[in-house]
Amino acid sequence: MTAFKHDEFSYRYPHNVYGHVPGSHSGSSLGTGDRFAGFADLFDYPDPRRIDIRASVRNNMANGGISANDRWLVRRFQQRSTVTLWLLADMSKSMSVSNVNHQRLANLAHMIAHSAIGLGDKFALAGFDSHWRQDISIMPTRQRNMSTIAADLIEQAAPASAPGSEGLIEAANMISSPHAMVFLASDFCCDISIIEKTLRKLSHYTVIPIVWQHDDVDHLPSHAGWTEMRDAETGQHHAVWMRPTMKKRWQSAMDEHFEKLSTCFMRHRIRPLLVDGEVTGEQLTHYFMGMKKS
Amino acid sequence: MSLMDLHWSQPYLLLLLPFALLPWFNHSQEKTIAWSAFVPKDPWSTTVGLSLKILSSIVLISLILGLAGPYEPEKKVERLGEGAEIVLLLDRSRSMDDAFAVKTQAALVSVGKKDSKRRVAKSYLTEFVKKRPDDRFGFVLFSSQAIKLLSLTYSKEAILATINANAIGKGLKDTNMPDALIKAAEMFEDQPYRGSRIVLLVSDGGQILTEEEEKKIASLYKRMKISINWIYMSSMVGVTLDASDSDSYLWEDLPERKLHDFFNSTGIPYQAFEARSLKTFAEAIDEINQQQYQTLIVEQTLPRVSKHQPFYIIAFLAMLALTFAQVYSAWGVRKAHE
Incomplete structure (x- = not known):
């Protein structure tokens, strides 16, 4: 078991949450809260603690003086509520290239x-590689020690059995909470259509893609000469004679992929968080500060 | 010469040949990349990769073959040539150190100089040998003992070196002519008769032989069909082998003359050349050169030839190409990491 830094970030759910459990995100249900949500008649909403005398008198005067059918107005508030934070963790082998054996993902x-x-x-938590990884999944919970359990789960996970990231769609299907923020941590070195499909499926959630960028060397190991390489996922051997034209083609293939990826995110009004190396709480805090509040 | 005809001095090293397949299974230089979908398809790379692998296999194969020591075995080749089998019988007595063909007795003292008879004989014999490509030469020198220096050989290098070596140093004391003649004839013993056989005697003096020796020599030379050519190098001008009227009475009983007479009387083919000057010596040599051409079967022994060099050259060239590729690649990787 590794000791984890107790780094944290602050975030707010950008939309109003409807839920009866009090939490910290602005909600759309009425209850105890700090956001004023209008008046109600005392008989409709029998909460005498919140009777607003000034408002009641002003209302009665406006209606033509004090009379028998005077109404007492009660102030109502929107109740703050909770959401669920889902982490869809890419456990495929290509992730371990830049991820130091999933250590960073565990963090x-x-x-x-x-x-x-x-x-x-x-x-x-829902892990995935070519399939949804049931062994690296945690159903929504508030259990206090869950952070350590989740990290250990990821760290000690068995390596992916088959190449690919198709399990992303299955993992996205697991998300059942009505309000959720979905962290999608992956290197996004997979078919854009899978990501497109997943994003469509998750369109009513707030998705935060954490794009783990590989080092340039992991993409383009050599600039000249004979280069033999092995795909981190499939283990296939490739070999090319590198030269400037090849480098250009290679680079443009990479650029094209990530270009497509960002247009895909743009289409879904999602801003990706580009990361290389460790993700810090500060980075995520900045990300959420920049997020448009509804 | 095909590969199959080669012999190997260390054939067990050929067991290493399967190692030539190693480059085809080696993945030690591989780098893990995140996603191979970015790698462009490139037919040119396939060609280069194939040729690099083939090159490294070639390097291994040729190194192993080179190490296994390929050689062409020694073999004998018979061919028809023109010439003779000649045994050079050289006098190595002290008198051969004297000057050649001087006019006066006083000039005889220039010992071991450039014009000594031995040196003169050496330079002319060298030329003689060089002129005759197909001859088989033997070499016997004599003074108090006759020594078979070089048995009959086709190797020009060997005979030239022997002639050369013979001109070094100083002569010995005595002259043992009968022993020398017998030893020279013995060189032909047990040899198949291939063509004309000559003993080329180069000497500046003779010896009176006993009757017994004369008999033995005569029978030996007849039996073996050897002819004798004598290049007589007199120290002083005027001494001849044949008696003449103008002879000084001092020369009448010279052993040279006795020997000459003996040779003439035996009936074996004999010719004497009296070298009185450098010019006559050269003429004598030329005459022998012209006379002694008979068709004879020349047996040539081709020595064992090592054939590893072409393998090493191939390995070197292939390795050179591979080294360039490797250096270029290393530079590329370095650049990628910058």
Whole structure:
């Protein structure tokens, strides 16, 4: 078991949450809260603690003086509510190239779980590679020690059995919470159509794609000469004679892919968080600060 | 010469040949990349990769073949040539150190100089040998003992070196002519008769032989069909082998003359050349050269030839190409990491 840094980030759900469990995100249900949501008649909403005398008198005067059918107005508030933070973790082998054997992913899981549960939200985890990884999944929970459990789960996960990231769609299907923020941590080195499909499926959630960028060397190991390489996922051997024209073609293929990826995100009004190396709480806090509040 | 005809001095090393397949299974230089979908398809790379692998296999194969020591075995080749089998019988007595063909007795003292008879004989014999490509030469020198220096050989290098070596140093004391003649004839013993056989005697003096020796020599030379050519190098001008009227009475009983008479009387083919000057010596040599051409079967022994060099050259060239590719690649990787 590794000791994890108790890094955390602050976030707010950008939309109003409807839910009866009090939490920290602005909600659309009425209850105890700090956001004023209009008046109601005392008989409709029998909460005498919130009778607003000034408002009641002003209302009665406006209606033509004090009379027998005077109404007492009660102030109502929107109740703050909770959401669920889902982490869809890419466990495929290509991730371990830049991810130091999923250590960084485990750190991220720890941080999300710690921040979510600390704020009273639920945390859930779904791992995927070519399939949904049931062994690396946690259903929504508020259990306090879940951050460590999640991190250990990711760290000690068995390696992917088959290449590919198609399990992303299955994993997205697991998300059942009505309000959720979905962290999608992957290197996005897969078919754009899978991502497109997933994003469409997750369109009513807030998706935060964490794009783990590989080092340039992991994409383009050599600039000249004979280069033999092995695909991190499939293990296929490739070999090319590198020269400037090849480098150009290679680079343009890479650029094209990531161009497509960002247009895909743009279409869904999602801003990706580009990361190389460790994800810090600070980065995520900045990300959420920049997020448009509804 | 095909590969199959080669012999190997260390054939067990050929067991290493399967190692030539190693480059086809080696993935040690591989780098893990995140996604191979970015790698462009490139037929040119396939060609280069194939040729690099073939090159490295070639390097291994030729190194192993080179190490296994390929050689062409020694073999004998018979061919028809023109010439003779000649045994050079050289006098190595002290008198051969004297000057050649001087006019006066006083000039005889220039010992071991450039014009000594031995040196003169050497330079002319060298030329003689060089002129005759197909001859088989033997070499016997004599003074108090006759020594078979070089048995009959086709090797020009060997005979030239022997002639050369013979001109070094100083002569010995005595002259043992009968022993020398017998030893020279013995060189032909047990040899198949291939063509004309000559003993080329180069000497500046003779010896009186006993009757017994004369008999033995005569029978031996007859039996073996050897002819004798004598290049007589007199120290002083005027001494001849044949008696003449103008002879000084001092020369009448010279052993040279006795020997000459003996040779003439035996009936074996004999010719004497009296070298009185450098010019006559050269003429004598030329005459022998012209006379002694008979068709004879020349047996040539081709020595064992090592054939590893072409393999090493191939390996070197292939390795050179591979090294360039490797250096270029290393530079590329370095650049990628910058």
